[in-house]
Amino acid sequence: MEFASMDLSRIHILRVDPGEDVLAAIKDFLKKSGIRQAVVLGGYGTLAAYHLHWVKHNRIPTENHFRRGEGGIEILAMNGLVVDGEPHIHTALATPDGAFGGHLEPGCIAYVLCEVFFAEVEGVSLSRQRRAVDVEGMGEGEVSRLTFG
Amino acid sequence: MEFASMDLSRIHILRVDPGEDVLAAIKDFLKKSGIRQAVVLGGYGTLAAYHLHWVKHNRIPTENHFRRGEGGIEILAMNGLVVDGEPHIHTALATPDGAFGGHLEPGCIAYVLCEVFFAEVEGVSLSRQRRAVDVEGMGEGEVSRLTFG
Amino acid sequence: MEFASMDLSRIHILRVDPGEDVLAAIKDFLKKSGIRQAVVLGGYGTLAAYHLHWVKHNRIPTENHFRRGEGGIEILAMNGLVVDGEPHIHTALATPDGAFGGHLEPGCIAYVLCEVFFAEVEGVSLSRQRRAVDVEGMGEGEVSRLTFG
Numbered sequence: 001m002e003f004a005s006m007d008l009s010r011i012h013i014l015r016v017d018p019g020e021d022v023l024a025a026i027k028d029f030l031k032k033s034g035i036r037q038a039v040v041l042g043g044y045g046t047l048a049a050y051h052l053h054w055v056k057h058n059r060i061p062t063e064n065h066f067r068r069g070e071g072g073i074e075i076l077a078m079n080g081l082v083v084d085g086e087p088h089i090h091t092a093l094a095t096p097d098g099a100f101g102g103h104l105e106p107g108c109i110a111y112v113l114c115e116v117f118f119a120e121v122e123g124v125s126l127s128r129q130r131r132a133v134d135v136e137g138m139g140e141g142e143v144s145r146l147t148f149g
Numbered sequence: 150m151e152f153a154s155m156d157l158s159r160i161h162i163l164r165v166d167p168g169e170d171v172l173a174a175i176k177d178f179l180k181k182s183g184i185r186q187a188v189v190l191g192g193y194g195t196l197a198a199y200h201l202h203w204v205k206h207n208r209i210p211t212e213n214h215f216r217r218g219e220g221g222i223e224i225l226a227m228n229g230l231v232v233d234g235e236p237h238i239h240t241a242l243a244t245p246d247g248a249f250g251g252h253l254e255p256g257c258i259a260y261v262l263c264e265v266f267f268a269e270v271e272g273v274s275l276s277r278q279r280r281a282v283d284v285e286g287m288g289e290g291e292v293s294r295l296t297f298g
Numbered sequence: 299m300e301f302a303s304m305d306l307s308r309i310h311i312l313r314v315d316p317g318e319d320v321l322a323a324i325k326d327f328l329k330k331s332g333i334r335q336a337v338v339l340g341g342y343g344t345l346a347a348y349h350l351h352w353v354k355h356n357r358i359p360t361e362n363h364f365r366r367g368e369g370g371i372e373i374l375a376m377n378g379l380v381v382d383g384e385p386h387i388h389t390a391l392a393t394p395d396g397a398f399g400g401h402l403e404p405g406c407i408a409y410v411l412c413e414v415f416f417a418e419v420e421g422v423s424l425s426r427q428r429r430a431v432d433v434e435g436m437g438e439g440e441v442s443r444l445t446f447g
């Protein structure tokens with residue numbers, strides 16, 4: 001493990017409008033605002049369609065499973081990080097039948113409300129670097145590693 | 150989409166006591182503290198009973214489905230926003246049988262621990278306004294829109 | 299209910315590496331950084347194994363149910379609080395079969411990515427104290443109560 005201590009500069013509140021793609025709206029916001037690094041504090045609202053991915057197993061290298069669906073869906077939470085202007089976000093969703101969720105992909109379409117919150121952070125330069133790992137019980141390969149510059 | 154960049158003034162930590170209604174306690178806290186706008190950073194703990202709602206479909210106008218239940222329930226997360234002193238919060242809950250969750254309604258009763266965290270924000274005036282929309286594939290009607298003043 | 303208004307000092311970003319125990323890494327981070335009180339803003343990534351607990355019912359005194367499992371698991375969210383250097387964290391997890399989650403125990407092993415975010419808070423001294431309660435419908439006993447000094 002490794003950690004960095006940073007200063008919060010500003011809080012940003014993003015409203016994604018009905019029919020808009022949530023991840024595309026987040027990328028548009030990051031481009032227009034020029035924000036390079038931020039903690040995704042949370043997000044909630046509703047979706048009309050989702051597209052997520054999940055890891056398929058716990059061995060290296062990873063493989064992903066993708067799935068799309070439609071309907072009236074509640075967004076319960078979003079957690080993630082923006083590094084070098086690139087968002088990486090996981091989200092918890094639900095219908096009355098139960099909760100589900102995974103890695104937010106393009107194709108999550110906002111229904112009547114979708115608001116996402118970011119804490120811009122500064123003082124340490126965050127980046128992601130490919131790094132070879134060999135982990136007992138998982139195998140060996142490359143993973144993306146958050147690096148504190 | 151639209152966004153606003155704001156300053157964080159203070160972090161507020163709310164403890165909801167056993168037997169108290171979570172949403173009522175949050176509203177009481179907002180009234181007593183005079184906080185008008187805040188990001189709901191998170192919340193966790195346990196519930197003795199829940200009352201949630203979910204959207205029923207992905208067409209406009211919306212319809213909601215409500216459900217209550219009792220038991221030993223873990224609160225996994227809360228995400229939301231306080232605008233004009235009014236909280237709008239979604240929560241992820243769980244029992245050993247799995248996770249569920251939706252829009253937090255009156256009737257979520259704290260069991261032995263319930264703590265909720267708020268980031269008060271200032272510099273831009275948040276409000277919610279009814280706005281007519283016509284979205285391809287969803288239909289037309291009024292939705293509540295977060296507005297940055 | 300009771301609340302405290304505090305100042306945010308710094309944001310801390312923790313990277314937990316593949317094969318590491320998430321809770322052990324968090325405790326190591328808290329020890330090395332000297333952080334005594336913080337809001338757990340969020341956490342996301344993937345796990346190779348989990349160990350959680352849930353409350354068994356909604357009566358006092360509490361009883362807990364524990365369960366372990368393995369596989370490729372997405373971390374959707376983490377919410378919690380660090381008091382007196384001790385973390386208390388709930389997490390929402392998921393596979394393609396749905397979401398689950400509960401109280402984070404030792405034995406949650408990071409798979410290829412795990413990042414956790416903390417907002418260090420100051421100005422009020424947080425502590426946890428055992429307190430006798432007698433709640434209608436729940437019974438009587440001792441609970442751990444967050445106290446604002």
